Amino acid sequence: MFNFIYDSGMDKTVVNQLETNQASKHSSGNIRVNLGSLSGKILLFGGVYSNLQALEKLKQIAEAQNIQPENCICTGDIVGYCAQPEEVVQLFKIWGAKSILGNVEIQLRDGAEDCGCDFRKGSRCDGFSQMWFPYAQSKLSKSSLDFIATLPNHMDFRFAGKDITVVHGDYFNVSEFVYKSTDWPIKQANFEATGADVIVAGHCGLPFNQEKDGKTWLNPGVIGMPANDGSPQVWYAILEEQNGSFQFTHHTMEYNYKLANAKMQNDFLPQEYARTLITGIWDNTEILPPYESGLQGFGIQL
Numbered sequence: 001m002f003n004f005i006y007d008s009g010m011d012k013t014v015v016n017q018l019e020t021n022q023a024s025k026h027s028s029g030n031i032r033v034n035l036g037s038l039s040g041k042i043l044l045f046g047g048v049y050s051n052l053q054a055l056e057k058l059k060q061i062a063e064a065q066n067i068q069p070e071n072c073i074c075t076g077d078i079v080g081y082c083a084q085p086e087e088v089v090q091l092f093k094i095w096g097a098k099s100i101l102g103n104v105e106i107q108l109r110d111g112a113e114d115c116g117c118d119f120r121k122g123s124r125c126d127g128f129s130q131m132w133f134p135y136a137q138s139k140l141s142k143s144s145l146d147f148i149a150t151l152p153n154h155m156d157f158r159f160a161g162k163d164i165t166v167v168h169g170d171y172f173n174v175s176e177f178v179y180k181s182t183d184w185p186i187k188q189a190n191f192e193a194t195g196a197d198v199i200v201a202g203h204c205g206l207p208f209n210q211e212k213d214g215k216t217w218l219n220p221g222v223i224g225m226p227a228n229d230g231s232p233q234v235w236y237a238i239l240e241e242q243n244g245s246f247q248f249t250h251h252t253m254e255y256n257y258k259l260a261n262a263k264m265q266n267d268f269l270p271q272e273y274a275r276t277l278i279t280g281i282w283d284n285t286e287i288l289p290p291y292e293s294g295l296q297g298f299g300i301q302l
């Protein structure tokens with residue numbers, strides 16, 4: 001392991017370049033940015049999924065709560081199923097929030113032919129991705145692709161006495177689906193590899209938290225799609241230091257999902273995902289373990 005300076009257009013930060021045998025199978029290289037110590041409220045979110053209306057609302061929430069852009073951190077998949085990938089990337093860039101690479105950004109950066117979720121061939125998610133991924137590719141400007149190429153694989157920061165690492169799927173595989181029901185030893189391996197007290201993760205689309213042995217796995221959820229709970233609301237999380245201790249809270253967000261749905265009314269995007277924006281119910285649960293699948297439409301168990 002060695003250190004070098006990485007200039008991502010933000011302040012120069014120290015980065016760890018890990019051995020390639022630890023790099024996830026979808027990421028060439030493994031850029032790990034250290035943001036140093038952060039203070040004040042921190043806004044955590046993931047999965048914007050090209051949903052411009054959701055990103056606009058989240059930015060308004062951050063501004064209303066006086067959360068600085070550099071304290072707004074995304075777990076990746078800025079681009080995804082919805083209608084406005086170019087507008088979303090440009091707004092994200094103008095806002096100045098921070099993000100790691102999701103599997104979608106890695107595949108876009110590398111000019112790949114699919115979203116990198118490793119969906120089973122012939123599955124519904126695989127078929128849908130053959131629509132939305134080429135659509136997103138066709139819409140993104142060089143400026144947006146250049147921005148995506150600046151994003152690191154992982155971020156570290158210190159907050160309220162905790163060492164926190166931000167990953168997309170998990171530390172070893174950007175496309176790993178880690179749920180609350182995922183066995184703790186799988187999560188534990190991530191804490192051991194990163195040295196983190198808290199891992200902030202995304203990718204699976206569901207908000208949850210789990211604490212064990214002084215370690216915390218926190219998924220703030222995604223803002224670009226509902227959480228399969230029967231509500232069009234979406235999820236994010238806030239970190240705060242209270243009386244010197246680390247605290248996190250999960251939050252739902254109302255936004256203009258009817259407009260996001262209307263923007264998806266074209267022949268190039270899966271209408272099943274457009275409907276999910278309104279119903280809050282996923283088209284299918286083929287990626288979900290039995291526990292999470294059984295909760296469809298029954299609300300979120302945090």
Ligand SMILES: [Fe+2]
Nearest residue numbers: 077102103203
């Ligand atoms: Fe993802």
